Amino acid sequence: MADSYTIRLANCAFFARHGVHDEEEFLGQRFFVDAELEVDPGDALETDNIEGTVHYGIAFQVIEEIVTGKRRYLIEALAMDVAKALCARFAQIRVARITVRKPGAAVPGILDHAEVMVEYRA
Secondary structure (H helix, E strand, O other), rough: OOOOOOEEEEEEEEOOOOOOHHHHHHHHEEEEEEEEEEEEEHHHHOOOHHHOOOOOHHHHHHHHHHHHOOOOOHHHHHHHHHHHHHHHHHHOEEEEEEEEEEOOOOOOOOOEEEEEEEEEEE
């Protein structure tokens, strides 16, 4: 029996208004989120029962609700809020690793994106 398994939701895209600058709130921009969820398998792998695992559709909705909700100045805070919300929704999650990418980060030069990853242990 597996000790755990990982569910990964990659490159979830949302339009939101996070950042410290007024124009970031006014204009908004796309944010990309990866969620890597270490899951306690319980008996889900043997029973093939969706109730015993993390439903990706619901997990996506939880991420979307946080990312498109209230404004955060820091993507670090945004990532932590996503991790906590997922762990609160799904008791099976042992560890949530959330990465937030911000392609439109305000920097004085050329940048593909700014990225932050947090790890939250439930």
